[in-house]
Amino acid sequence: MCGIIGYNGFRNADKVLIDGLKRLEYRGYDSAGIGVIGKNLKIYKEIGEISKLEKYIPKLDGDIGIGHTRWATHGGVSKENAHPHLSGNNKIAIIHNGIIENFQKLREELKKQGVKLRSQTDTEVIAHLIEKNYKGNLYDAVFSALKKIKGSYALVVISSDEPDKIIGARKESPLVIGVGDNENFLASDIPALLKYTNRVIFLNDGEMCIIKKNKVKVFNEKNKEIKKEEKLIKWDFKDAEKSGFSHFMLKEIYDQPETVHKVFLGRVSEIDRTITFPEKVENIIQDVKSINIVACGTSFYSGLVGKYFIEKLTELPVNVELSSEYRYFGTKNKDSLVICITQSGETADTLAALKEAKISGCKTLVITNVIGSTATRISDAYILTQSGPEIGVAATKTFTSQILVLFLISLKLAILEKKIGADELYEYILHLKELSKKVRQVLDKNEEISNIAKKLKDSNSVFFIGRGINFPISLEGALKLKEISYLHAEGFAAGELKHGPFALLTKTSPVVAIVTNNSTYDKMIANIGEVKARGPKVIAIAEENDTEIEKHADFVLRYPSNSNMLSCVSISVILQLLAYHVANFRNCSIDKPRNLAKSVTVE
Amino acid sequence: MKAVILAAGEGKRLRPYTETLPKVMLPVVNKPILEYVLDAVIKSGINEIIVVVGYKKEVILEYFKDYNKANITYVTQDKQLGTAHALLQAKKHLKDSFIVLSGDNIIDSNSISKLIEDKSKYSILIKRHSQPSKYGVVFLEKNMIKEIVEKPKEELGNFISTGIYKLPKSVFKTIEDLGSDGIYALSTVIQSLVNQGEEINTIIAESWMDIVYPWDLIKVNETMIHELPSSIGGVVEKGVTIKGDVFVGKDTKIYSGCYIVGPVFIGEGCEIGPNVCIFPSTTIGDNSVIQPFGHIQNAVIMNEVHVGSQSFLKNSIVGRSTIIKDHFSSINGSPTVEIEGEFKKLKNMGTMIGDDCNIGSSVVIDSGKIIGKNCKINSLKKIMDNIPSNTKVM
Numbered sequence: 001m002c003g004i005i006g007y008n009g010f011r012n013a014d015k016v017l018i019d020g021l022k023r024l025e026y027r028g029y030d031s032a033g034i035g036v037i038g039k040n041l042k043i044y045k046e047i048g049e050i051s052k053l054e055k056y057i058p059k060l061d062g063d064i065g066i067g068h069t070r071w072a073t074h075g076g077v078s079k080e081n082a083h084p085h086l087s088g089n090n091k092i093a094i095i096h097n098g099i100i101e102n103f104q105k106l107r108e109e110l111k112k113q114g115v116k117l118r119s120q121t122d123t124e125v126i127a128h129l130i131e132k133n134y135k136g137n138l139y140d141a142v143f144s145a146l147k148k149i150k151g152s153y154a155l156v157v158i159s160s161d162e163p164d165k166i167i168g169a170r171k172e173s174p175l176v177i178g179v180g181d182n183e184n185f186l187a188s189d190i191p192a193l194l195k196y197t198n199r200v201i202f203l204n205d206g207e208m209c210i211i212k213k214n215k216v217k218v219f220n221e222k223n224k225e226i227k228k229e230e231k232l233i234k235w236d237f238k239d240a241e242k243s244g245f246s247h248f249m250l251k252e253i254y255d256q257p258e259t260v261h262k263v264f265l266g267r268v269s270e271i272d273r274t275i276t277f278p279e280k281v282e283n284i285i286q287d288v289k290s291i292n293i294v295a296c297g298t299s300f301y302s303g304l305v306g307k308y309f310i311e312k313l314t315e316l317p318v319n320v321e322l323s324s325e326y327r328y329f330g331t332k333n334k335d336s337l338v339i340c341i342t343q344s345g346e347t348a349d350t351l352a353a354l355k356e357a358k359i360s361g362c363k364t365l366v367i368t369n370v371i372g373s374t375a376t377r378i379s380d381a382y383i384l385t386q387s388g389p390e391i392g393v394a395a396t397k398t399f400t401s402q403i404l405v406l407f408l409i410s411l412k413l414a415i416l417e418k419k420i421g422a423d424e425l426y427e428y429i430l431h432l433k434e435l436s437k438k439v440r441q442v443l444d445k446n447e448e449i450s451n452i453a454k455k456l457k458d459s460n461s462v463f464f465i466g467r468g469i470n471f472p473i474s475l476e477g478a479l480k481l482k483e484i485s486y487l488h489a490e491g492f493a494a495g496e497l498k499h500g501p502f503a504l505l506t507k508t509s510p511v512v513a514i515v516t517n518n519s520t521y522d523k524m525i526a527n528i529g530e531v532k533a534r535g536p537k538v539i540a541i542a543e544e545n546d547t548e549i550e551k552h553a554d555f556v557l558r559y560p561s562n563s564n565m566l567s568c569v570s571i572s573v574i575l576q577l578l579a580y581h582v583a584n585f586r587n588c589s590i591d592k593p594r595n596l597a598k599s600v601t602v603e
Numbered sequence: 604m605k606a607v608i609l610a611a612g613e614g615k616r617l618r619p620y621t622e623t624l625p626k627v628m629l630p631v632v633n634k635p636i637l638e639y640v641l642d643a644v645i646k647s648g649i650n651e652i653i654v655v656v657g658y659k660k661e662v663i664l665e666y667f668k669d670y671n672k673a674n675i676t677y678v679t680q681d682k683q684l685g686t687a688h689a690l691l692q693a694k695k696h697l698k699d700s701f702i703v704l705s706g707d708n709i710i711d712s713n714s715i716s717k718l719i720e721d722k723s724k725y726s727i728l729i730k731r732h733s734q735p736s737k738y739g740v741v742f743l744e745k746n747m748i749k750e751i752v753e754k755p756k757e758e759l760g761n762f763i764s765t766g767i768y769k770l771p772k773s774v775f776k777t778i779e780d781l782g783s784d785g786i787y788a789l790s791t792v793i794q795s796l797v798n799q800g801e802e803i804n805t806i807i808a809e810s811w812m813d814i815v816y817p818w819d820l821i822k823v824n825e826t827m828i829h830e831l832p833s834s835i836g837g838v839v840e841k842g843v844t845i846k847g848d849v850f851v852g853k854d855t856k857i858y859s860g861c862y863i864v865g866p867v868f869i870g871e872g873c874e875i876g877p878n879v880c881i882f883p884s885t886t887i888g889d890n891s892v893i894q895p896f897g898h899i900q901n902a903v904i905m906n907e908v909h910v911g912s913q914s915f916l917k918n919s920i921v922g923r924s925t926i927i928k929d930h931f932s933s934i935n936g937s938p939t940v941e942i943e944g945e946f947k948k949l950k951n952m953g954t955m956i957g958d959d960c961n962i963g964s965s966v967v968i969d970s971g972k973i974i975g976k977n978c979k980i981n982s983l984k985k986i987m988d989n990i991p992s993n994t995k996v997m
Contacts, residue, residue, distance in 0.1 A: 244656070244664040244677035254665045261872065261890055261907075265854050270892050271874045436890070436907055437924035437959055443661070444623065 002083070002097040003027035003069040004175070005192050006156040006166045008211050009183020014060040017067035020185075020192035021050045026391055027097075027188060028071025029592055031082035035093040038062030041160040043093060045082035049592075064163060066156050068095035074103065075120030085124040087131035088115055092138070092159045094130065096123040097188060098152035098173035106148065122151070130157065138162045139210055142169060143223060146208075152348070156186050166211040170203040174346045174374065177201040177209060177216055179230055184211045189344075190233055190370075191389055198233045202372045231372055247590045249392035249484070253576050254443060257436045259397045260569070262386040263404040270429050273422050275412045280381035284363050285413060288337045292330065292362075293320045294353045295341035298395040298479060299367075299402060303341055304472035305568060306406030312565065313414040323349035332360035339365045339409070343390060343398045345373020354379060367405050369398050383409070392591045394484050396576045399476065400439075400569050407432070407566070431563040435570075438560045442573045445557070449574060452539055452555055453581030459510050462487055463501065463536075464575075465494040466514035467524060473568050474514060477575035484593050485583035494520075494527045505534040512578075514571055515542045515549060518564050528552045541571055604719055606649045607693045609766075610637055610706035611657025611680040616815055616943070619957030619976040619992050620922055625659045627706035628666065629820065630905060632827050632886050633870050635666060636814065637706040639827075644704065645673045646712035647719060652676070653693045654706070657683050685787025686766070687778045694775050700724075703789075705766045707814065709823070714808040718769050723804035725774075725796065728767040730811045737815065738763035739790045741805065748803040751790045764790060765811050816942060817955045817973060820920055824903050825884040828866040836871075843876075852889065870906065894929070902953070911964070919953030922960065922976065930965040938971030957992065 003024025007016045017034045032053045033045030038061045046053040050069060068083035075081040084093040100106070103122035106129070110117065115128050129145035130138075138159045146155075152172035158165075168175055168186045178185030178193035178200055185193045186209075190200060203209060206221035218228045245251035267276055277285075291310060293303035300322055307318040321330050323340070327349065332338075338357040342350040345368035354375060357364050366379040369387050376382040385401035411428060414420045420428075456462055462481055464474035474491035481489040492501055494513070505511070511531045515524045528538050529552065540553035543561050550556060557578075559570040583590050614626025621629070627637035637654075644652060650673040656663050657680040664677060678692045690703055702718060704710065714728055727748065729741050740760040742750045751764060766789070777799075778792055786792070797803060812823055833848035837855035847865025851857065855869055858876030867881050870889035875881070879897040888906035893899065897910055900917040904910070908921050911929035919933045933953035939946050954968040957975045963982030968974065975992030984996055 244667075244675075245661075251664070251668065254661050255668075258665075265872055269856070269874065271856070271858060271876070271894075430909075433890075433892070433907070433909070434924070434926075440623070440924070441959070446661070 002071050002095075003188045003192070004067070004083075004095045004097050004154060004156055004186070005188070006066045006095075006158070006168065006186035006211065007183070008064045008164075008166050008185075008213050009180065010063055010213070011183065012060065013062050013065035014057055016185075016196070017065055018050060018054050018057070019195065020187060021053075021067045021069050023191040023194075024069055024188055025050055025592065026393055028069050030070045030072045030077040031079070032067070032069040033082045033084055033095075034065055034067040035084040035095075035158065036060050036062035036065035037158060037160055037163045041091065041093055041158070043084055043086065045079050045084075047077060047079055047082065064158065064166065066093060066095050066158055066166065068097075073099055074122045078119075080119040081121050083121075083123060085119065085121065085127045087127045089131060091161055092127055092130050092134070092157060094123065094127045094155060094157045096126060096156075097154045098171070100125060100149055100153065101151040102149065103151070126153075126155065134159075138165065139167050139208070142167045143208065146171075154188060164212055167208065168203070168211060169208040171205050172348065172351070172374075174344075175203050176372075177203065177211065177218075179216060182214050184213065184216055186211060191391070194233065199230045200233055200372070201228045201230055202377070203228075204377065205374075247392065247580070247584075249394055249396060249576075249580055249590050252390055252392050252396045253573065253580065255388070255397045256400055256573060257440045257443070259385075259387040259401050260404065260436045260439055262388075263401050263408070264432060265386065267408060268429055268432060270426070270433065273426050273429065275408055275415065275425075277383060277408075277412065278381070281365065281383055282412075284365055284381045285337065285409070286416065288316060288363075288413065290333065290336040291316055291318045292326070292332075292336055292338045292357075293318060293341065294323050294326045294330070294338060294350060294357070295320075296323045296347055296349050298399050298476060299341035299343060299347075299350075301472045301476040301479065302399055302402035302406065303339070304475070305403050305469055306339070306410070308469045308472075309407050309410035309565060310413060313410045314417050314419050316413065316417070323347065323353040327353040327356050330356075332357055332362055334361045336362055337365060338362045339367065339406075340375060340379065341367045341402055342373075342375050343369045343385075343395055343402075345370040345375035347375075351375060351378070367402055369401070393593055394480055394576075394579070394590075396480075400572055403569060403572070404432070404435075428563070431566050434562065435566060438562055438567075438570045439573050441560045442570050442577075445574075446577055449557060449577045450581040452557060453578050454585060455537070455555065456487075456510055456539075456578070456582050457485075457585040459487060459508055460506070461504065461509040462489045463497075463504070463509060463511045464489065464491040464514070465497060465511060465527060465531075466491075467494045467520040468516075468518070469565060469568050470514040470516060470571065473571055473575070474512075476572065477512065477514075477579070480576055480579035481582060484579055484590050485586050485588055486593070487582065487586075494524055497527060498530065502530075502534065505531060505536050507535040507537075510537045510539060512539045512541065512575075513553065515540050515546070516564060516567060517543050517546060517561075525549075525552050541574055543567070604649055604699075604701060605651040605653060605697060606644045606702040606704060607653045607655065607690060607697070608637070608640055608644070608704050608706045609655050609686055609689045610663060611655050611660075611683055611689050612707065613658040613683065614707065617817055619973065620817060620820070620920075622976045622992060623659075623923070623958045624662055625657075626814075628659075628662050629707075629814065630886075630888065630903075631709065631814075631820070631823050632831060632868050633888050633906075636709060637663065638667075638670075639709045640704055640706050641667075641670070641673070641675075643710050643712040643715055644702070647715035649702065649715075649719070650674060653678060653696045655680050655689045655692050657681065657689070686789035687792045688782060688787040690789060691775065691778050691782065697772055700769060700771050703766075703768050703770060708765060708767075709810075709812040709827070710765065710767060710808065711810045714806070714811070715767070717806050718767065721769060721804060721806060723769075723802065724771050725793075725801060726769045726804040726806055727793070728765045728808040728811070729762045729805045730765050730808045731761050732763045735760050735763050738813075739766075740764075743805060746805055748793070748797055748805060750797070751794050753788070753790055762805075762807075765808050766790075767808070768793070817920060818949060818952060820903050821901065821918060824886050825901065828868060828884045828886060831866060831868055833865065837873075840876075847883070858895075888923070901951075905958075917953050918951050920955045922956055922958035924958055925956055925960040925962070927956075927960075927962045928964040928966075928982070931962060932967045934967060934970045936970035938969075940971050
C-alpha cells in the first residue's frame with residue numbers, strides 16, 4: 001500500500017508532486033520518488049520521508065510527472081526498489097500501488113528473454129511488459145501489458161515518447177482523477193488534490209484513463225470509452241492541515257465534540273422522536289434475522305461494541321469477525337445482514353470479505369468515512385460517519401463515530417423490531433445529544449491525563465481490562481497505545497485475567513481498569529484487588545461520582561456519567577489521550593508510526 | 604504588513620463563561636469575538652496573521668481549523684504575564700512594522716486601514732468612552748500621546764486606548780529591556796517610549812466594542828445581530844410565522860406554530876417548537892433544542908442548549924450544553940449587582956446561566972443572578988443568589 005500521484009498541467013510538476021506526496025505520506029513512508037518530463041524524462045528517488053527527497057531534487061521545469069511514496073511489500077526498503085520504475089530503454093516510467101501475484105513467473109520469463117531487472121519489486125516487471133507491448137501508442141501498450149498481470153493495482157504511467165499524457169489504470173487499489181482547469185491530476189486519495197481542485201472522478205475496478213492537460217478520457221474493461229460523472233468534494237483543503245496542533249492525532253482527538261454531532265446531523269430528531277437513514281439503508285435493515293459485522297483493526301473493535309448495542313437493544317444475534325478470516329472461513333447466510341466497517345472504504349481485506357458476502361447473496365451495509373470509496377460503490381447500502389478526513393494513522397474520531405453509527409443502527413433496528421417504545425427512544429436521544437458535552441469535559445482533563453501518562457511511559461507492558469462493553473474498549477485502548485508508543489500493550493476481559501495473563505503481571509506492568517457503575521462493579525473491584533496483590537500499579541477509569549474507587553486503585557481518571565451504553569465514548573477519548581501523551585513522552589513519531597500506514601489496501 | 608492578534612488571556616471577569624472558553628472565543632451572534640477581529644483585519648488587506656494563544660488554546664485551534672481566509676500562524680504564550688510579553692512571543696515571525704490587536708475587542712476594518720496607512724513610526728487607535736476609568740486613559744498633546752494612565756481611580760479624560768497599535772520591529776528592544784525588570788504590560792512599554800521622546804500618533808477608531816462583564820454579551824449581541832443577513836436554511840414547517848430579519852442555519856427544523864420576530868439568529872442543527880415564540884434580539888447557537896410553548900426574548904442561547912417546554916427566557920444568557928427542564932422562568936428587573944467590590948445598577952436584566960448546567964422543572968431564578976458552570980439545580984427551586992460553579996442545589 002502506497003501513495004501515488006500524477007500531474008499534467010501548467011504548474012511546475014515537481015512542486016505539485018511533492019506537495020501531494022506529503023499529503024499521502026500517511027499511506028506509507030519507507031521511500032519516495034518522482035519522475036518528471038521536461039526536455040527528457042528524469043527520475044529522483046530517496047529512502048525515508050518525503051522531506052528528504054525534497055531536499056535532494058534540483059530545480060526542474062517539466063509540467064507533467066508522477067510521484068510515489070512507498071510502503072514496502074515486495075522487495076526491501078532501498079533506493080532501487082523505490083518508485084518510479086523505468087523500462088529497459090528508460091523511456092517509460094511507472095508508479096504502482098498494489099500487489100502483482102504472478103510477478104515471480106513474469107520475472108522468470110523476462111529474464112529468459114534477456115531483460116535486465118534492476119530491482120526486486122513486482123512493479124518493475126510491469127514497466128518492462130509495457131515496453132515489450134509498445135507499438136507507438138502508450139495507452140494500448142498499458143492495456144495489453146495489464147492483460148498478462150494477476151493481482152491488484154493502481155497504476156500510473158508516463159513516457160518521454162508521448163510527453164502530453166498520463167495513463168492511469170485501477171484494479172482493487174484506489175485511484176481518483178482530479179479535474180482542474182487546464183490541469184488534471186491522478187492520486188490515491190483526495191487530500192492530495194484538494195489544494196488545487198475539489199472536482200473528482202472515481203475510477204472503478206478495471207477502468208483505465210488518459211489524462212491530458214485539458215482532457216480526461218475514461219475507458220471500461222472492454223476498452224470502450226465511457227462517460228463518468230464528476231463529484232464535488234465538500235471537504236475543505238484546510239481539513240488536511242494540523243492548524244496549530246502539534247500532531248494530526250491530537251487535532252483529531254479534539255475534533256470529537258464536533259464529529260459526534262456530525263453523526264446525528266439529519267438522522268436524529270428529538271422532537272419527532274425519529275432515527276432516519278437514507279432509503280437504501282432503511283430498506284436493507286427490514287426483516288433482519290441475524291447480523292455479521294466484518295472489519296479489521298480499530299473498526300473491528302468498534303464492531304465488537306456494536307454487537308453489545310444491537311444484542312442489548314434488539315436481541316438479534318450478532319457475530320463479529322475479522323475481514324481476513326471471514327472472507328475465507330465465515331458462514332455466509334443469505335438471511336443475514338453483513339455490516340462492513342472501514343474508515344477509508346478501501347481496506348483490501350474488508351473489500352474482499354464484502355465481495356464474498358455479496359456473492360453469497362447476503363445483504364451488505366457499509367459504514368465508512370469516505371464517500372465514493374470502493375466500499376460505498378460495491379455494497380447494497382452505506383452510512384457515512386461524516387467525520388472529515390482523518391490523517392493520523394491511529395484512528396480516533398472515526399472510531400467514536402463508528403460506534404455512534406452502530407448505536408443509531410441498533411436504535412433503528414429496535415424500533416423496527418418493536419423492542420423499544422417512543423419514550424425509551426426519547427431517553428436515548430437525550431443521552432446522545434449530551435455526548436458532545438461529555439467529550440468536551442474529558443478534553444478539559446487533558447493535563448490530568450498527561451500526568452498519568454508520565455507514570456506509564458517507562459513500563460514494560462501495559463494491560464487494559466474491562467467487562468461488557470468496556471472489553472472491546474480495553475482492546476482498542478491497548479491497540480492505540482501499542483501502535484503509537486511502541487509499548488507492549490494488551491487488552492483483556494477482566495474476568496479472563498486469572499486464566500493465564502496473570503503470569504505476565506509484574507511491578508513494571510501497570511494495569512488500566514475501566515470501572516463502570518453497573519452490575520459488574522463489585523467484580524471489577526475484586527479484579528483490581530487481585531491485580532494489586534501481584535505488584536502492578538492500577539489506574540482506574542471510573543465514573544465521576546464513584547467515591548469508592550480511590551480506596552482500591554493507585555490513580556483514578558474520571559469520566560462524566562452517561563447512560564451505561566454510551567459512556568464508552570468518553571472512555572475511548574480518555575484512552576486516546578493517554579496513548580497520545582505516552583507516545584509524546586517517548587518521542588515517538590505519532591502521526592506516522594513505524595511500519596504502519598493509514599489505509600491498508602493490500603491483503 | 605502582518606498583524607499580531609493577542610488571544611492568550613483568560614478573561615476572569617467574564618466567568619463562568621470563560622471557565623471553559625478563552626475570552627476571545629465567547630460568541631457574539633454565534634461567532635467568536637476573535638473571528639470578528641480576524642475578519643476585520645483581513646478586510647483591511649492583511650493576510651499574514653500571527654495569533655498568540657495560551658489559555659485553553661486547543662479551543663481556538665480546533666474552531667479555526669477550517670478558517671482559510673488568511674495565512675494564520677499560532678504561537679503560544681505559556682504563562683499569561685502581560686500583553687507585551689504576549690507580543691514578544693511573535694517576535695521571530697515579524698520583519699518590519701506590524702499591527703497588534705487584542706482578540707477580544709470587536710473592531711471595524713476601516714479603523715485598521717487608517718492605522719495601516721498612517722505614516723508615523725508609532726500609532727495607536729483610541730476611542731471616546733463614557734467610563735474611561737475601566738481602561739487605559741490616553742492624554743493627548745497635538746494628537747500625540749502625552750501620557751497613558753491605566754485604570755485611574757477617578758473619571759479622568761475622554762479617550763481610552765483600544766490596545767490596537769502600529770509598531771516598528773524595534774519596539775521589541777524596549778519590550779525586552781522592560782521585561783528584564785518584570786514589566787510586561789504593553790501600555791507601560793508605550794509610556795516608556797513616550798518618556799524616551801518617541802512620538803506616538805493617535806487615530807480615532809470608528810467602532811470598537813469591549814466585553815467586560817457577562818451581561819455585556821446581551822448588549823453586544825443586540826448591536827451586532829443587525830449586521831446579519833436574513834436567510835432561511837433547514838426546514839420551516841407550514842404554519843410558522845416569520846417577521847423581520849431571521850437567520851436559520853442548515854439542518855435546523857422549525858416546527859409548526861412558531862412565531863418569530865427578527866432580528867433573530869438560529870444556528871445549525873436546531874429543533875424549535877412546535878409553538879415557540881422568539882422575539883428580538885435573540886441568538887440561538889448550533890444544535891440547540893427549544894421545546895414547545897417557550898417564550899424567548901433578547902436572549903443569548905449558546906450551542907447544544909436544551910430548553911424545556913413552557914419556559915420563559917428574557918434578557919438572559921444560557922451557556923453551552925446546559926439543560927433546562929420544563930416551566931423555567933427568568934425573573935426580569937433592574938437589580939444592583941456587586942462586582943469587584945463595586946455596586947452596579949443593571950437595567951432590564953434576566954439571569955445568566957453558565958455552561959453544562961442541569962436545571963430541573965419549574966425552577967425560578969431572580970433577576971441579575973449568575974449561575975456558575977456545571978451546576979445542578981433540583982426541580983421547584985427558587986434561586987435568589989449567585990450560585991458558584993460545580994454546585995448542587997438540592
